[in-house]
Amino acid sequence: MSFVEYSDLIRDGDVAIVYLGHESMMHVKVKQGAQTQTRYGVIRHSSDLIGRRYGSKVTCSKGGWVYVLHPTPELWTVTLPHRTQILYTTDIATITMMLELKPGCVVCESGTGSGSLSHAILRSVAPTGHLHTVEFHQQRAEKAAEEFKEHGVDGLVTVRNQDVCKDGFGVSGVADAVFLDIPSPWEAVRHAKAAMKRQGGRVCSFSPCIEQVQRTCEALAEEGFEEISTLEVLLRVHDVRTVYLPLPDFGADLSAQTDDDAAAPTETKPQTPVALKTTTLPREMQGHTGIRL
């Protein structure tokens, strides 16, 4: 199994995604002899997972069931253990397109954080590209490196434990794209430029605060970057549901009487509410986690 290539069967050592129900998933490290507790009962890896096809329905000990899914960066983003605030798929998708990521690209990223974006980048640049990711927190850097290995992508990534604002990305003149998600991105702009290919490339920085965005835009302009644009993307999820709209009772409809009914006024039948399939929105639209430039 790898996060950048599909396989059909679940194997010992895989990381699989267990789907429990609407907006309820968890990741599982598949291991011979191991067990995983869920609210529907126990999943026994040896009999229930290993050798089964990804996408299968698995019945748990209490009789309830779950689905086991092949890992993807998107499923990982919603099930990974958070060590920092992470980027979600909506922003990741926009960043991927704006940085023009594709197979073969060399990308520099800082900070690695919990690796949410990192996995998405690796998926997009595989099999011939590379990701240089920098994380100044030692344990997070180590944990990220461990996870990349477990997920079968360590050949595509180099993790460096250093401060990008002081020491840069550790490479120069090789990057097609650079991504910054750090508290003071303006301090890393010159390092971004140094890491990028001489013939040009794309830079993107993600910040929650407008003041950070302003300072970073200035720094980019000073370093000679062009076509600086700033975007915010918000996701709106629509809840599909059936609603029932009752109909009003205006009394017997006298104009509709025919000769046959002349004997007695028709009884008004209570009319059943109209079922309408529609969508509703959450009361508040989830605010942005940041602004991208």
Place this chain on the structure above:
Amino acid sequence: MADNVDEDAPYRIKEEDYVVLKRGDIFKAVQIVPKKKVIFEKQWFFLDNAVGQLYGSTFDIVPGGTLQPRKPKDAESPADAKEAGTDNRNIQDDGKSQKLTRDDIENFKEQGLTDQQIIQQLVDNSSTFIGKTKYAQDKYIKKKKKKYENIVTILKPSCRILALMYHGREPGKICHLRYDTLAQMLTLANIHAGSKVLVFETCAGLLLGSVMERMGGYGSVIQMYPGGGPVRAGVESFGFPAHFHDTLHEFPVCHVNALLAGTLDTAPPKDASAGRDTNSAADDVCDPEKEAREKQRGQRLSFKRKKLASAAALLEGRNADGLVIASRFHPCPVLMGMLKFLAPSRPFVVYSQYKEPLIECYTKLKEQGGAVNLRLADTWLRHYQVLPNRTHPVLLMSGGGGFLLSGTTVAADAPKPAGAQRAEGPAPKRLKVA
């Protein structure tokens, strides 16, 4: 120094390259053909001088219609005025502040003044310029630049640039698929090198090209097409290397049912050639042209049949890795039909300009089973102007970018009785993830 030239080669514009011309927010996709005039933003010019320059370079269009590389940033910002005002309380907007007439400006153009010089003249002859605030002066100069600068930037095509171009120029051709929505589709469908992706689109080939770009020439893409033939004009604009087209297949949807039923016959017809020969034996001797045409037709049909067979072979296994749909057709039957070709635990994404057809798809999928993580969503996109003391939102695009229904396939179950709620699990006390 000789090394540099070699290193830069992949980044240099070549003849026959497909490129994108850009000025400000206007884009146009063209091909570099020597001595061929192109029109862009009401100007005619030749692209010959661009050959050999680096992608991303900006050029002046000089009178005569040739391109001249623009030196980076020298003589920039005409009229960095020493003086500026504080507000506009005394500025009359009476249209009389500019002393130069249109004739004067035409004369300047004929005399061969550069755009920088013309703008400088305008600034010098504006009675109100000095009184404007620094910000208003900047805005004035920016406006004049937009009008008088004859520049064009030449870019290497990419999904990002082409999506911006189509959305700005011809949104109707791409079913109003906004570029951020396209970005979501590509990521949600986990498009990556080495997979087998099914595409059904009527977006002039923009979606197909974007999928191909993200696959980098690895794996395979099968375009399912309605009607007589696949529409792919947009794919050309991406300028993919020739070998990318080896990964592209096509399959007409009119044969989908036959393929699913196992009754699609792609074997060559047994006696077709023999039949033709006996019928036209007498004519052949007298009409070598006709014979040649018949032979060509036979070759074309055989070629078509082979393509059909190879696409069918890829589809038959029902093990595709992803499905993306974006078209003017009602998405429900398209989705329900094509889902059958996907392996379990694989993503699919359907785009529709309208929400209601996707509600139908959602409902059908819930009844039928075979898919989880169903989500109907749209994205709001906001652009910001970021300048010192002038940062503010510029544009909010909402609702007009279309809607997406995404999900993941799972192993098919026996169809559930209507009204069964088990799919959601016991209701309360559910842990929310994400």
